[in-house]
Amino acid sequence: MGLALALLPAHLRAQTAAPATPAPAAVAAPHPSPEEVTAQAQATVALLTRRVDSLRVAYRQQQRLYSDLGGKFTSFLAGQQLSRSTRFALAKNNVRATADLLLVCHSRLTQLRALTQALRNANEQAALSSPTESNPLGISLVDYTKTLVTNKVVDKNRGRRLVDLAAHLTQTSFVSAMPTVGPMLNAVGQLLTSVRANSLSSDGFTAEQVKLIENGLRPTLNFFSALDAARADNQASLLTLDNELMVLQHQLSQLYRPYAQLVAYQEDISAYYTAPPPGQPATNTLDVSNISRMSNYVAASLNPRFASLDQSFARAQNQGDILDPDSFLTPANNSAEAAVQLAAQLQSLTDRLPVITGQYSAAIRAAIAQGQQDGLIKADRATKVIADETTRAKAAAETYQQARASERFGEVLSNVKPLFKLY
Secondary structure (H helix, E strand, C coil), X not given: CHHHHHHCCHHHHHHHHCCCCCCCCCCCCCCCCHHHHHHHXXXXXXXXXXXXXXXXXXXXXXXXXHHHHHHHHHHHHHXXXXXXHXXXXXXXXXXXXXXXXXXXXXXXXXXXXXXXXXXXXXXXXXXXXXXXXXXCCCCCHHHHHHHHXXXXXXXXXXXXXXHHHHHHHHHCHHHHHCCCCHHHHHHHHHHHHHHHHHCCCCCCCCXXXXXXXXXXXXXXXXXXXXXXXXXXXXXXXXXXXXXHHHHHHHHHHHHCHHHHHHHHCCCCCHHHECCCCCCCCCCCCECHHHHHHHHHHHXXXXXXXXXHHHHHHHCHHHHHHHCCCCCCHHHHHHCHHHHHHHHHHHHHHHHHHHHHHHHHHHHHHHHHHHXXXXXXXXXXXXHHHHHHHHHHHHHHHHHHHHHHHCCCHHHHHHCCCCCCCCC
């Protein structure tokens, strides 16, 4: 009963402890019985008990929440650690795959430039240019002029002078030294100029004879003009291709920078940079001529460098440094996208070469066919020249296909992950 009184509210305790005082009859309340007081005390105890139980449940819930949060935080830290390890492994694989791609691109560029330059030289040397009997098509300006004089009924004296002039033009050093179709064009052009000038003299060719000679020389002029146009277009296309390949080769050499830095680490790689002119500060441009040395150096040093990084990465305190944006691994990995873009440009330039050689071959064939139709070329000579041109084009195509088949370009390219980057 004492405990029950102690748990009663203050006003109930005061009422219970105070002596009974008679109240006026008008406002007097009935005095609670002991049973009522006990019931009130028990109700209060039950209320407080429920509140304590509620607080105990809330506390246990908070404990569970804190426990769950702690577990999630621990899992988060473990996930971060796993993510670092995964990123490190992916970065190593990507750097190795990109280095392989750069090596393949360098090999293709070297072969493609050599083939392009060889085709330029071969086309210049095989330009069917000699205006003498040594021309593989059998077109001699002297012989052709003799036939022209005979067929066009030019008088003997003037006709002899025309043949002598043709002989003189074919023997000049200017005509015989040029390895293009220019000599024949120049010889025919000068012959026409001399005929027109000769018509102005009193004993020169008449206007009718000039017209006959011009019409007679026109098929020859058209034929060699077509050959010259084919040669000029081919040379321009090959030169443009070679220039674009040279620019691409320079861009490729600059892309080797993070790889050379990665494998060299703290070693001096200044030997790979373009030598500055005397008295000038050192350049920051990698030398294109050193691409082979750089590619071989990177290929030989990448695995030992990764073994060293593996040991460093095993020490937790170094993981952040290795994956840091300022480390050598990050820029090497992040250059994968640029390497893929250069590879795409190289693929486009590679596919252009057979188009160029095909266009040249078709132009030569068309010119020879027209020359044969105009009676300039004998059938056996035309057949031989076309066969030689076919052989040349076939050899170029085979060299091109062999170069592509040996490099595994598509396979190597597919191993690179250009969008995986470290920041």
